[in-house]
Every structure is written in C-alpha cells, then in structure tokens.
Amino acid sequence: MKPARLPVRKTYKLFVGGEFARSESGRTMAIARRDGTHHVARATRKDVRDAVRAARGAWAGWRGRTAYNRGQIIYRLAEMMESRREQFVDVLLSGGATAREAAREFEAAVDRAIWYAGWCDKIEQVLSTKNPVAGPHFNVSSPEPTGVVGVLAPAQPSLLGLVSTVIPPLSGGNVVVALAPSSDPLSAIAFAEAAATSDMPKGVLNILTGEPAELLPHVAAHFDVNALDIWTADSGLAERAHVAACESVKRVRRSGTRDRKFWFGDASQSPRWIEAFMEIKTVWHPAGV
Amino acid sequence: MKTITRATKAELAKGWEYAPAPEAHDYIKLRSRYGLFIGGKWLAPHSRKYFATINPATEEKLADIALGDPEDVDRAVKAARHAYDRYWRRLAPAARAKYIYRIARAITERSRELAVLESMDGGKPIKESRDVDIPLAAAHFFYYAGWADKLDWAFPNAVPRPLGVAGQIIPWNFPVLMAAWKIAPAIACGNTVVLKPAETTPLTALLLAEIIEQADLPPGVVNILTGPGPTGSALVNHPALDKIAFTGSTEVGKIIAKACAKRNRHVTLELGGKAANIVFDDAAIDQAVEGIINGIFFNQGHVCCAGSRLLVQESVHEAVVEKLHRRMQSLRVGDPLDKNTDIGAINSKQQLKKIEELAASGDQDGCRRFQTECALPARGYWFRPTFFTGVALSHRIAQEEIFGPVLSVMTFRTPEEAVDKANNTRYGLSAGVWTDKGSKNFKITSQLRAGVVWANTFNKFDPTSPFGGYKESGFGREGGRHGLLPYLELT
Numbered sequence: 105m106k107p108a109r110l111p112v113r114k115t116y117k118l119f120v121g122g123e124f125a126r127s128e129s130g131r132t133m134a135i136a137r138r139d140g141t142h143h144v145a146r147a148t149r150k151d152v153r154d155a156v157r158a159a160r161g162a163w164a165g166w167r168g169r170t171a172y173n174r175g176q177i178i179y180r181l182a183e184m185m186e187s188r189r190e191q192f193v194d195v196l197l198s199g200g201a202t203a204r205e206a207a208r209e210f211e212a213a214v215d216r217a218i219w220y221a222g223w224c225d226k227i228e229q230v231l232s233t234k235n236p237v238a239g240p241h242f243n244v245s246s247p248e249p250t251g252v253v254g255v256l257a258p259a260q261p262s263l264l265g266l267v268s269t270v271i272p273p274l275s276g277g278n279v280v281v282a283l284a285p286s287s288d289p290l291s292a293i294a295f296a297e298a299a300a301t302s303d304m305p306k307g308v309l310n311i312l313t314g315e316p317a318e319l320l321p322h323v324a325a326h327f328d329v330n331a332l333d334i335w336t337a338d339s340g341l342a343e344r345a346h347v348a349a350c351e352s353v354k355r356v357r358r359s360g361t362r363d364r365k366f367w368f369g370d371a372s373q374s375p376r377w378i379e380a381f382m383e384i385k386t387v388w389h390p391a392g393v
Numbered sequence: 394m395k396t397i398t399r400a401t402k403a404e405l406a407k408g409w410e411y412a413p414a415p416e417a418h419d420y421i422k423l424r425s426r427y428g429l430f431i432g433g434k435w436l437a438p439h440s441r442k443y444f445a446t447i448n449p450a451t452e453e454k455l456a457d458i459a460l461g462d463p464e465d466v467d468r469a470v471k472a473a474r475h476a477y478d479r480y481w482r483r484l485a486p487a488a489r490a491k492y493i494y495r496i497a498r499a500i501t502e503r504s505r506e507l508a509v510l511e512s513m514d515g516g517k518p519i520k521e522s523r524d525v526d527i528p529l530a531a532a533h534f535f536y537y538a539g540w541a542d543k544l545d546w547a548f549p550n551a552v553p554r555p556l557g558v559a560g561q562i563i564p565w566n567f568p569v570l571m572a573a574w575k576i577a578p579a580i581a582c583g584n585t586v587v588l589k590p591a592e593t594t595p596l597t598a599l600l601l602a603e604i605i606e607q608a609d610l611p612p613g614v615v616n617i618l619t620g621p622g623p624t625g626s627a628l629v630n631h632p633a634l635d636k637i638a639f640t641g642s643t644e645v646g647k648i649i650a651k652a653c654a655k656r657n658r659h660v661t662l663e664l665g666g667k668a669a670n671i672v673f674d675d676a677a678i679d680q681a682v683e684g685i686i687n688g689i690f691f692n693q694g695h696v697c698c699a700g701s702r703l704l705v706q707e708s709v710h711e712a713v714v715e716k717l718h719r720r721m722q723s724l725r726v727g728d729p730l731d732k733n734t735d736i737g738a739i740n741s742k743q744q745l746k747k748i749e750e751l752a753a754s755g756d757q758d759g760c761r762r763f764q765t766e767c768a769l770p771a772r773g774y775w776f777r778p779t780f781f782t783g784v785a786l787s788h789r790i791a792q793e794e795i796f797g798p799v800l801s802v803m804t805f806r807t808p809e810e811a812v813d814k815a816n817n818t819r820y821g822l823s824a825g826v827w828t829d830k831g832s833k834n835f836k837i838t839s840q841l842r843a844g845v846v847w848a849n850t851f852n853k854f855d856p857t858s859p860f861g862g863y864k865e866s867g868f869g870r871e872g873g874r875h876g877l878l879p880y881l882e883l884t
Binding site: 233250347351359383388 | 654655
C-alpha cells in the first residue's frame with residue numbers, strides 16, 4: 105500500500121517590514137496544539153526596535169495615500185482573509201475552538217475588517233469641524249494619524265481581538281507594531297500571511313510573537329512610538345507600560361475589558377477606536393482680499 | 394517732494410517720543426491678604442502660611458496669598474466632590490448653562506479691573522490683557538455655557554457623562570485666560586473643579602473666584618487653591634480625583650502623567666512648544682515680518698505656541714533679517730500699564746535668569762545676536778527683544794523652549810527642507826507658514842506635525858477653535874467641540 109503523503113510543516117516567524125523573519129535571537133517558544141507542538145519565534149527588544157523602524161519608514165507612504173486607497177487595501181485584506189477561510193478555521197480549531205466557534209470568530213473578524221475599511225474615507229468627515237471664529241479667518245480642525253501605534257492584541261479571542269485592535273489605527277493612517285498573545289500566537293501569524301498578500305505596503309503592519317510581558321515595556325519606552333493600545337493588559341502590566349510611556353508623552357488606551365465575549369458585540373467596533381490614535385490639527389487662514 | 398530714505402525713517406523712529414499713557418489703577422481694591430476659595434467660602438490656609446505676589450515691573454509686593462498644603466487640597470477636593478454629588482450633577486443642564494453665562498457676563502463687566510490686575514501681577518502689557526486675555530476669557534465661558542445643555546448633540550451615537558472632580562493646574566503666562574480654558578469646559582460638562590493658579594500670578598484667579606461667588610454658583614463647584622509647586626503636587630496625588638488637566642512645561646507634564654498613570658486617572662496635558670515659523674520667498678514679506686514680531690514677542694514670548702524658530706527661505710533671508718531688525722527697534726519696552734507698551738516685564742526673576750542663560754548659550758554657540766537698543770526701566774525684570782542668526786538645529790536655542798522674547802533664525806532652500814527642519818523637534822504644539830501660493834500653503838500645513846498651524850497669520854485664538862499639541866507638547870484639546878472630550882466619558 106502506498107503510504108499517506110507526509111504533510112509539510114510550517115515555520116512560524118515574525119512579520120516585520122513585510123518579511124517573515126526569525127527572531128534575531130534565534131529563540132523560539134513551544135506552543136502545544138491539537139495538531140502537535142509548534143515552535144514560534146520569541147521576539148526580543150532588538151526585534152521590537154526593528155519593527156518600530158520598519159513601521160516608521162512605512163508611515164509617510166501609508167498616511168500619504170488617499171483615504172480611498174487605504175480603504176481599498178484594508179478591504180483587500182478582508183478579501184484575502186475570506187479566501188483563506190480554511191486556514192483560519194484550522195488554526196482556530198487547533199487552538200481548541202469548536203467548528204461552530206471557529207466559524208463564528210472567523211466571520212466576525214472578516215466583517216470587522218470590512219467595517220473599518222469603510223471608515224477610512226469617512227472618519228475625517230465625522231471628526232472634523234469648521235470653527236466659526238470671531239474674526240476674518242477660515243478655521244478648520246481635522247484629524248491626522250498620530251504615527252506609530254504599539255498594540256497589545258487581546259489574549260482572547262486571538263483572531264477577532266487582533267483584527268479589532270490593529271485595523272482601527274491602520275484605517276486612520278497610522279502604522280502598527282502588534283504584539284500577539286503568547287497563549288495563542290498562531291492566529292496572528294495566519295493574519296500576517298493574509299496581510300502580506302493584500303497590497304498592504306511593507307512595514308505598515310508588523311506583528312511580533314513572543315512574551316508580551318517581556319516586549320511591551322520596550323514598546324512603551326520606545327521614543328519613536330507615538331501611541332499605545334494596552335486596552336486588555338492586566339492592571340500590573342498596564343501600569344508599568346503606561347508609566348514608561350509617559351516619558352515620551354504617548355497616547356495610551358487602557359482599562360478595557362478582558363472578557364472575550366465583548367469582541368463579538370456591537371460595542372467593540374466604533375469610530376472611537378480610530379479616534380483614539382488621531383491628533384486634531386487646527387489650521388487658521390486669513391480670509392480677505 | 395523730498396524722498397524719505399530708509400535711513401531718515403530710522404532716524405525719525407528714534408526721535409519719536411511717546412508721552413506716557415498709563416492706565417489708571419487707583420480704583421483696584423486689593424485685599425492685603427487672600428485666603429483659599431473652598432466650598433464657596435474664603436478660608437485661611439491650614440498651614441497659616443502666606444506668600445507674597447509681586448509686580449514684576451516694580452518688584453513691589455501686591456498682596457499676601459494663602460499657601461495651600463495637602464490638608465487644604467483635601468478640603469478642596471472634598472468640597473468639589475460634595476458639590477458634584479449634591480448639586481452640579483443633579484442640576485438641569487440648562488441651569489448649568491445659565492450659571493456659566495453669568496460668569497461670562499460678569500467677566501466682561503469687570504474686564505478693566507481684571508486687565509489691570511493681570512498686567513500688574515504678571516507684567517504683560519495692558520493692551521494685551523485688555524484686548525486679548527480678558528475678552529477671550531469671557532468669550533470662552535460664553536461659548537462653553539451654550540454647550541452645557543447641548544452635549545447630547547456633540548458626539549454622534551454616544552451618551553456623554555461627566556467624569557466627576559477635576560484637578561486643574563495652570564501656568565503664569567495667561568493667568569485668567571488659562572483659568573477660563575480649564576474651568577469653562579469642565580463645569581459645562583457637569584464636572585466640579587479644584588484649580589491651582591501659578592505661584593507668581595494668583596490674583597486674577599482670585600478675582601475670578603469673587604466673580605463666581607457673586608454669580609451664586611453652588612458652593613464647591615469651583616474651588617481656587619493657591620500655592621507653589623508642592624501644592625500642585627499634592628493636588629495631582631490626591632486619591633479622590635477623577636481627572637487632572639495641566640498646562641505647563643513638558644518636564645512637569647511628564648511627572649504628572651506618570652502620577653496619573655499609576656492611579657489610572659484621566660489626564661490631559663498642554664505642554665511646551667518650539668514652533669517653527671516658515672517664511673517662503675513668495676510670501677508677502679512685510680506682513681510676514683509683522684507676523685514674526687507678533688509670533689515671538691507677543692506676551693514677552695511667554696507663550697507655549699510662540700513662533701520661536703524662524704525658518705526663512707535662503708533667497709529672502711537677508712531682506713527678512715534687515716526688516717525684522719528695523720521693525721524690532723520700534724517696539725516699546727517698559728511699564729506694562731502704559732497703553733503704548735509693546736513688551737512688558739518678564740514674569741519673574743527666575744524666568745529672567747532662564748532666558749538670560751539660554752540667550753548666553755546662543756552667544757557661546759557662535760550665533761549672532763540682534764537686540765533692541767531702547768532704555769530699560771531701572772527696577773523690575775526686563776529682557777530686550779532679541780533674535781539670533783546663524784543658528785543650527787543642534788543649538789540649544791533651536792531645541793529648548795526659552796519662553797522669552799528670543800527668536801532663533803535659520804534658513805532653508807526647498808519646501809522639503811523647511812518641513813524637515815520644522816518637524817525636527819520633540820514638540821508639536823504650533824507652527825506658522827507664510828506664502829502667497831494657496832496650493833503650497835495647503836501642502837505645507839498638512840505636513841507640519843503640530844496641533845495648531847497659522848497660515849499667513851500667527852497667535853490667533855478663539856473659544857471655538859481647538860488648541861493643543863502633537864508629540865511631547867501633550868494631548869487633549871482646549872476650545873471648540875473637541876475641547877469637551879477631556880471632560881466627558883462617552884458610552
């Protein structure tokens with residue numbers, strides 16, 4: 105009898121500057137799943153710095169694109185996810201989800217990406233004002249992206265939580281360095297693979313696997329990171345990261361819920377998630393002849 | 394007709410004597426000593442200690458001011474909490490609005506008194522306190538009064554709620570205006586406040602407390618607590634506050650941010666700046682020179698958004714510097730209460746030392762110093778309007794906030810270089826652009842990383858116009874609809 109085909113196993117790597125790379129340290133961590141034990145790259149401080157540099161380098165290009173084009177690229181990312189349905193569902197199943205739970209989370213994640221794709225060219229209209237100043241001036245306030253955003257992805261749900269936290273800053277024109285949860289980093293890697301084939305420019309989204317508790321303080325203290333989403337960090341880690349973030353006056357989003365059910369509800373998608381990583385710029389022009 | 398040459402014009406300007414035109418201040422009735430305004434009452438400080446506030450133009454004492462200690466902070470926070478629970482959150486929003494309208498009206502009614510006092514206590518020229526600070530303070534209360542009963546319309550699909558009790562710490566450069574920027578949106582949104590004015594300029598905030606008292610606001614909605622830095626520190630670290638709003642230096646802002654991070658407390662910060670004022674060769678140069686003068690010398694340069702770095706396109710550098718130097722000579726430095734005065738007194742001895750030290754670093758770095766040649770009063774704290782040429786990006790006077798009438802002039806060749814240099818700072822509060830080309834104007838303003846950009850103008854403020862910084866200049870906005878957000882929780 106002909107033996108069954110031997111499957112090809114995947115090496116799970118970091119996603120930095122549009123490339124899949126091992127940690128510069130060569131370290132990995134073992135992740136036990138239903139389909140066996142996988143070794144996932146364990147990023148270091150140096151990897152954080154490389155990711156921030158890649159993100160900063162990609163920022164001018166990303167924010168310089170039209171909002172319409174950013175919307176199309178994020179929509180394309182959702183398309184790539186949809187076409188990899190089997191892969192995403194398998195990853196969720198291997199993490200212990202039932203078939204029904206896996207399908208539900210996957211579908212919610214794709215729908216969320218589409219929802220935010222549509223916000224790209226609307227957020228500015230919703231957050232802007234034209235201000236009736238008492239004088240001969242034309243005065244407008246409108247949002248601009250803050251820059252590099254560090255995101256601590258929620259531990260659960262691993263796919264929907266990541267999509268719900270990295271897409272809002274991206275749709276506002278920011279670039280992201282995301283830390284995948286150590287308990288379940290495989291969804292994040294699958295998501296990186298979809299992003300890598302979605303026309304998203306290199307470096308716009310960077311995903312690091314490893315121990316977030318080890319990496320987050322370095323992201324928080326990095327002077328070239330403008331904002332931090334630690335909404336789901338536990339209070340001890342959140343406090344340490346937040347205090348470190350103050351040295352460079354970062355914008356910090358903190359103290360949310362750690363309840364996985366939250367991410368399936370309506371409250372988990374809102375333009376406020378985009379607004380948290382936007383700056384308001386006011387411009388004055390004299391009006392006269 | 395005889396042509397008047399530039400040289401003759403300069404001679405004429407030198408010989409032009411102005412008769413003194415002092416604003417009367419004999420009707421200002423100062424108490425000899427001021428208590429703390431807590432829970433609607435004037436209380437003696439727990440410490441029984443007072444400190445003097447002086448007139449920086451004469452070095453004479455104006456009054457003794459209560460020194461609030463941690464006990465007083467606790468009393469004030471409790472009064473504010475009580476007022477929040479008992480009165481302010483329960484009050485109909487329309488009634489809240491009417492109280493705030495009363496404050497706005499009373500400020501206008503007592504505007505001359507406030508202006509004179511502001512100039513006496515802080516050293517700023519009377520024409521600025523009279524025409525800028527006080528009218529803007531009144532307008533700020535008037536604007537936010539109207540929001541109090543319209544908050545449901547401000548943010549789509551969100552229910553706005555007040556945060557509770559806010560601690561607010563303000564600087565000495567625009568004492569009563571900063572008090573208005575802090576108090577008006579906070580109480581309009583339904584919060585109660587404990588405000589700490591700056592150590593060197595407490596008087597107008599105390600007059601504002603009188604106005605609030607006379608407006609019959611429920612006791613404890615606004616509490617004014619005077620004292621030096623440690624009083625502010627006690628306020629920031631008080632366990633029962635819901636929010637801190639701070640305007641001041643980036644160094645202190647970081648300390649406050651960390652204290653708030655440890656307590657997981659809401660905070661907004663309006664910090665330092667080192668604004669670039671960019672002049673392109675296609676700008677209307679004479680107007681630009683006026684804008685440069687206003688940008689750096691307004692309020693003696695004690696302005697966080699001052700245009701303290703001048704970036705001039707190389708081809709017009711010589712012309713701009715010459716015009717600037719000539720225009721600067723016509724600035725009148727002296728008695729803040731004189732209506733002709735352009736540049737008043739430096740706010741404090743300590744600030745004067747800081748300015749002198751940083752200006753000296755410009756000399757040491759080999760920059761060329763230009764100053765006005767006018768006579769300075771014998772007493773008080775003064776610094777001549779100054780600019781340096783030959784400044785490099787790495788020089789301290791190009792990187793550090795001087796907070797005085799000192800301008801650093803640099804050059805650029807291309808628009809890209811101008812933007813790079815303008816953004817080469819840890820700050821991001823404001824910026825200016827001078828060009829007559831519309832499309833260039835829009836492009837450059839969109840590339841500058843600053844919260845307020847003035848195009849062909851500078852140092853304009855309005856209650857409807859959001860103000861606040863990028864990067865290390867802080868976060869949160871004051872003014873406009875965006876200025877409500879720091880005092881609301883949206884659910």
